[in-house]
Amino acid sequence: MSEAIVIAVSNQKGGVGKTTTTENFAFTLAEHGKRVLMVDFDAQASLTQTQGISQPDNLNHTVYDLMADVINGEETTEEPVMSTGHKNVDLLPANIDLAALETALVTVNRREHVLRMALMRYREQYDYILIDCQPSLGLLTINAWTAADEVLIVSTPQIFSSKGLEQLFGSIRRIQRYTNPRLTVAGVLMTRYTGKSKINREVMTLTEETYGEAVRIFEARIPTSVKVDESHYMCVPIVLYDPKGKVAAAYRAFCREYLGLDGGAAQ
Ligand SMILES: Nc1ncnc2c1ncn2[C@@H]1O[C@H](COP(=O)(O)OP(=O)(O)O)[C@@H](O)[C@H]1O
Numbered sequence: 001m002s003e004a005i006v007i008a009v010s011n012q013k014g015g016v017g018k019t020t021t022t023e024n025f026a027f028t029l030a031e032h033g034k035r036v037l038m039v040d041f042d043a044q045a046s047l048t049q050t051q052g053i054s055q056p057d058n059l060n061h062t063v064y065d066l067m068a069d070v071i072n073g074e075e076t077t078e079e080p081v082m083s084t085g086h087k088n089v090d091l092l093p094a095n096i097d098l099a100a101l102e103t104a105l106v107t108v109n110r111r112e113h114v115l116r117m118a119l120m121r122y123r124e125q126y127d128y129i130l131i132d133c134q135p136s137l138g139l140l141t142i143n144a145w146t147a148a149d150e151v152l153i154v155s156t157p158q159i160f161s162s163k164g165l166e167q168l169f170g171s172i173r174r175i176q177r178y179t180n181p182r183l184t185v186a187g188v189l190m191t192r193y194t195g196k197s198k199i200n201r202e203v204m205t206l207t208e209e210t211y212g213e214a215v216r217i218f219e220a221r222i223p224t225s226v227k228v229d230e231s232h233y234m235c236v237p238i239v240l241y242d243p244k245g246k247v248a249a250a251y252r253a254f255c256r257e258y259l260g261l262d263g264g265a266a267q
């Protein structure tokens with residue numbers, strides 16, 4: 001049985017579309033018959049809430065408990081993974097408990113490796129494990145990158161996002177050097193892109209010129225649409241909420257491009 005590919009969906013900036021991308025990447029991979037586990041790894045629990053769990057803080061079993069069991073050397077008896085209702089997509093939820101781990105981890109032995117250990121039990125059950133990272137470069141993100149095979153960087157065509165990529169690549173290089181030599185960068189996915197905006201186009205060109213040699217910048221770009229907010233409000237991924245819309249088409253094109261299928265970016 002083959003092992004899941006673990007992908008950390010990352011950016012140290014908030015609001016760039018990490019959670020939206022994690023969810024829609026998962027559901028488009030599922031359209032290709034892939035079994036996917038989405039891991040909410042942000043104490044704000046947006047991904048958990050978009051799955052219809054309006055009060056994540058009432059959950060008794062989350063990614064936090066799995067990690068606490070690893071730290072305490074205990075067997076996990078209660079399974080925190082839940083179904084999303086789609087047969088191929090499951091969710092490992094989070095809640096505010098996760099915020100306490102950032103400091104608690106500091107004194108733990110092999111503190112960078114706790115999430116990797118915690119996810120071990122799922123590696124054979126899924127084709128992909130997508131980790132929705134929190135917007136920081138702290139110890140939780142280091143755990144995500146140590147657990148991952150690949151980092152998918154989500155960014156927006158704004159000048160500060162483009163400049164922030166430098167810091168992000170520096171942090172990833174440190175992880176490759178010290179805790180996870182097999183980590184690769186899958187590429188940069190641009191979201192909230194408005195082709196009509198001159199600034200958006202210019203920043204896109206600048207990003208391609210600056211980083212395009214060293215890293216893959218996906219040809220698929222996710223356009224801006226008010227439907228994305230609507231889909232979160234309705235707790236339905238946009239690829240199901242507005243399946244014929246431009247955002248769904250872009251996430252499908254991205255997924256095909258990621259999987260290396262013909263015509264991925266042609267839509
Ligand atoms: N392509 C898009 N078009 C319009 N709004 C978007 C798009 N992608 C994300 N958003 C909105 O931007 C906000 C932040 O998105 P989110 O995925 O939660 O980002 P992050 O996880 O990086 O903080 C949300 O309100 C979301 O609905």
Ligand SMILES: [Mg+2]
Nearest residue numbers: 018019042046
């Ligand atoms: Mg998020």
